[in-house]
Amino acid sequence: MAASLYGPDEAQPALWVYLEHEEGVLERVSLELLSKSRALADAAGWRVAGLLLGHAVDPLVEQAFAWGADEVWVADHPLLEPFRVETHTAVAFQAILQGRPSVFLCGATPNGRDLAGRLAVRLRTGLTADCTDLRLDLEQGGVLIGEVTGFGGGIVALITMPRHRPQMATVRPGVFPLSSPQPGRTGVVIPLEVNLRPEELRTRVVERVVGRGVDLTQAPVLVVGGRGIHGRFDLLQELAALLGGEVGATRPPVDEGLIGRERQVGQTGVVCRPKVAIVCGASGAFQFVVGIQNAGTVIAVNTDPEAPIFEFADYGVVGDALQVIPALIEALRAERVAV
Amino acid sequence: MESFGISRDGHEWHFVVCMKVVPKPEEVRVDPETRRLDRAGARSEINPPDMNALEMALQLKDRFGGRVSIVSMGPPFFEPYLRVGLAMGADHIYLLSDRKFGGADTLATTYTLARGIQKLGPVDLVFCGEESSDGATGQVPPGLAEWLDFHQITLVTQVELDPLRRVVRGRRERPGGYEILEVPLPAVISVKTGCNEPRFMDYRLKPWAFAPERVTVWSAADLQVDEAFVGVAGSPTQVSGLAQAPSRERKRIRLEGSPEEVARLLAERLREIM
Numbered sequence: 001m002a003a004s005l006y007g008p009d010e011a012q013p014a015l016w017v018y019l020e021h022e023e024g025v026l027e028r029v030s031l032e033l034l035s036k037s038r039a040l041a042d043a044a045g046w047r048v049a050g051l052l053l054g055h056a057v058d059p060l061v062e063q064a065f066a067w068g069a070d071e072v073w074v075a076d077h078p079l080l081e082p083f084r085v086e087t088h089t090a091v092a093f094q095a096i097l098q099g100r101p102s103v104f105l106c107g108a109t110p111n112g113r114d115l116a117g118r119l120a121v122r123l124r125t126g127l128t129a130d131c132t133d134l135r136l137d138l139e140q141g142g143v144l145i146g147e148v149t150g151f152g153g154g155i156v157a158l159i160t161m162p163r164h165r166p167q168m169a170t171v172r173p174g175v176f177p178l179s180s181p182q183p184g185r186t187g188v189v190i191p192l193e194v195n196l197r198p199e200e201l202r203t204r205v206v207e208r209v210v211g212r213g214v215d216l217t218q219a220p221v222l223v224v225g226g227r228g229i230h231g232r233f234d235l236l237q238e239l240a241a242l243l244g245g246e247v248g249a250t251r252p253p254v255d256e257g258l259i260g261r262e263r264q265v266g267q268t269g270v271v272c273r274p275k276v277a278i279v280c281g282a283s284g285a286f287q288f289v290v291g292i293q294n295a296g297t298v299i300a301v302n303t304d305p306e307a308p309i310f311e312f313a314d315y316g317v318v319g320d321a322l323q324v325i326p327a328l329i330e331a332l333r334a335e336r337v338a339v
Numbered sequence: 340m341e342s343f344g345i346s347r348d349g350h351e352w353h354f355v356v357c358m359k360v361v362p363k364p365e366e367v368r369v370d371p372e373t374r375r376l377d378r379a380g381a382r383s384e385i386n387p388p389d390m391n392a393l394e395m396a397l398q399l400k401d402r403f404g405g406r407v408s409i410v411s412m413g414p415p416f417f418e419p420y421l422r423v424g425l426a427m428g429a430d431h432i433y434l435l436s437d438r439k440f441g442g443a444d445t446l447a448t449t450y451t452l453a454r455g456i457q458k459l460g461p462v463d464l465v466f467c468g469e470e471s472s473d474g475a476t477g478q479v480p481p482g483l484a485e486w487l488d489f490h491q492i493t494l495v496t497q498v499e500l501d502p503l504r505r506v507v508r509g510r511r512e513r514p515g516g517y518e519i520l521e522v523p524l525p526a527v528i529s530v531k532t533g534c535n536e537p538r539f540m541d542y543r544l545k546p547w548a549f550a551p552e553r554v555t556v557w558s559a560a561d562l563q564v565d566e567a568f569v570g571v572a573g574s575p576t577q578v579s580g581l582a583q584a585p586s587r588e589r590k591r592i593r594l595e596g597s598p599e600e601v602a603r604l605l606a607e608r609l610r611e612i613m
């Protein structure tokens with residue numbers, strides 16, 4: 001078996017988190033990863049480090065400390081802004097060889113995936129994509145166990161890479177809860193040398209529009225439509241608006257173009273943790289259920305009394321969603337008037 | 340016909356599309372005994388996002404000429420599925436198939452695909468799907484680009500080629516926004532799922548598409564791979580165990596009655612929870 005550029009014996013007992021940021025704000029998924037890493041490191045006696053690449057990123061260092069980093073490795077250079085996989089891979093690669101972390105984590109975002117995919121190959125190491133949980137096995141000298149779904153109903157696979165370092169993994173936004181920040185908490189800043197030369201750079205950013213898309217991971221209420229609502233997302237939208245929530249969907253309506261892909265919930269969509277999920281006309285395939293299993297309360301409406309979704313629901317209604325949902329909208333409206 | 344693909348400077352465009360065959364999601368069953376995925380009974384299909392990748396490559400071929408090669412790493416049974424791509428307008432299939440390639444994770448898959456693409460000779464663009472429904476969720480395209488030492492633009496909905504400057508421009512979708520990136524050729528492009536309508540296959544092309552000589556199968560020996568980098572041997576990650584997913588206990592209470600009655604009960608529950 002081919003070896004990674006450094007092995008377990010040379011690795012430092014540290015978890016590194018790639019800190020993604022946009023317009024002077026750390027991405028929430030990076031804070032989620034810092035929160036999780038802090039908990040893992042505390043149990044293991046390890047260190048947590050943030051890797052911060054960009055330009056004029058000083059204000060973000062404090063945030064990283066507050067969310068649990070012991071160290072922040074900082075590369076500050078105009079060519080590191082905005083994100084380009086070319087520049088960030090080059091600098092991250094040098095930083096990793098310098099710091100030799102045992103674990104390196106990225107958000108499973110467009111940029112995080114691009115970076116992780118390139119880095120893993122450059123480092124000749126493994127990459128566990130889309131983990132739903134992470135653990136450290138200390139008896140084996142700090143082997144990272146990445147939990148991955150998709151191997152069967154209710155079954156998760158535990159993925160490890162015992163002989164390769166860093167142990168790389170990506171985690172989707174919303175999978176780990178945020179801890180509370182500790183303002184005033186400090187740590188060590190480690191500046192990184194940047195040897196990028198503009199004339200060697202090949203990626204040109206011609207145009208860039210930054211926006212905040214829908215973020216289903218933060219919705220307090222999620223109203224999900226499956227194939228069984230026959231495209232009536234307008235009804236679900238009305239209900240979601242009444243409850244201050246967002247609309248999500250299973251994969252079939254997304255594939256049919258009835259609703260945008262950014263609203264797909266599940267294994268290949270978004271993993272959510274709303275207080276309430278109202279699931280209408282979805283059978284309850286495990287690839288979908290993964291996306292709502294962290295919900296506080298699940299309500300399901302389905303015409304088929306045998307639909308598996310009822311196994312994953314607190315309240316199950318056997319009925320036609322196209323009748324139940326309008327009635328629920330009425331009932332909620334009436335209640336509002338009454339209050 | 341041949342001269343069609345040659346631009347004024349004599350360059351013949353070569354577009355590569357990486358395609359994979361996956362079990363149809365709705366037909367994958369969970370074995371009640373072992374609780375593992377039972378793929379045996381499931382029919383397969385081309386990974387749907389790869390159809391968007393193929394369509395994007397075919398549109399460039401329609402416009403600039405040249406040829407489209409399909410590259411796939413997988414077992415021999417992939418072959419008839421991939422031939423649909425030929426009937427849609429691709430020119431040739433290269434199937435990288437060897438028992439030694441089995442059990443590959445991202446590192447080994449990208450290495451093997453890269454060796455296959457290198458054996459094709461000069462290429463201009465390598466298209467991939469956004470993700471495979473049973474795979475590494477979008478980690479193959481950047482890994483492949485790294486092995487090939489190509490530039491990359493991922494999650495692209497539109498591409499433009501500038502033949503004179505030999506650059507490709509792509510619109511890359513990001514949550515709530517987009518960016519337009521330009522990189523030199525050759526490059527790897529991953530195509531945003533659903534960004535185009537894959538064309539139907541041309542039934543008149545079917546006999547041609549199913550002729551044996553349309554498919555070249557390359558083994559580990561043909562590719563002269565370093566065996567330490569392929570298959571299980573070349574995969575740093577391993578499945579070290581299976582566990583019960585930590586699922587929340589649900590109340591599983593049935594609410595019954597007319598739509599109005601259930602709606603009233605639901606409204607009550609919602610008021611308690613929120």
Ligand SMILES: Cc1cc2nc3c(=O)[nH]c(=O)nc-3n(C[C@H](O)[C@H](O)[C@H](O)COP(=O)(O)OP(=O)(O)OC[C@H]3O[C@@H](n4cnc5c(N)ncnc54)[C@H](O)[C@@H]3O)c2cc1C
Pocket residue numbers: 150225226227228229249250251252253264265266267268269270280281282283284285286287288301302303304307319320321322363364365367472473
């Ligand atoms: C690798 C992989 C990844 C996947 N990722 C995802 C993912 O991220 N998200 C996802 O959702 N799927 C995913 N899938 C697909 C998944 O397996 C299911 O095919 C999908 O979730 C089914 O969607 P559905 O429940 O809407 O449709 P169906 O399974 O067709 O169910 C429709 C349901 O609606 C009910 N119904 C019909 N009419 C009504 C009515 N009027 N009122 C109420 N109920 C009605 C029916 O009884 C039925 O139960 C994935 C599959 C694979 C293999």
Ligand SMILES: Nc1ncnc2c1ncn2[C@@H]1O[C@H](COP(=O)(O)O)[C@@H](O)[C@H]1O
Pocket residue numbers: 357358359386388389392410411412413448452466467468469470471472473474475476477478479480
């Ligand atoms: N075995 C394979 N053969 C050919 N292409 C592949 C293979 N695995 C992945 N790909 C390509 O990489 C894309 C992303 O896959 P993944 O990274 O597995 O989600 C797919 O849409 C394909 O275009």
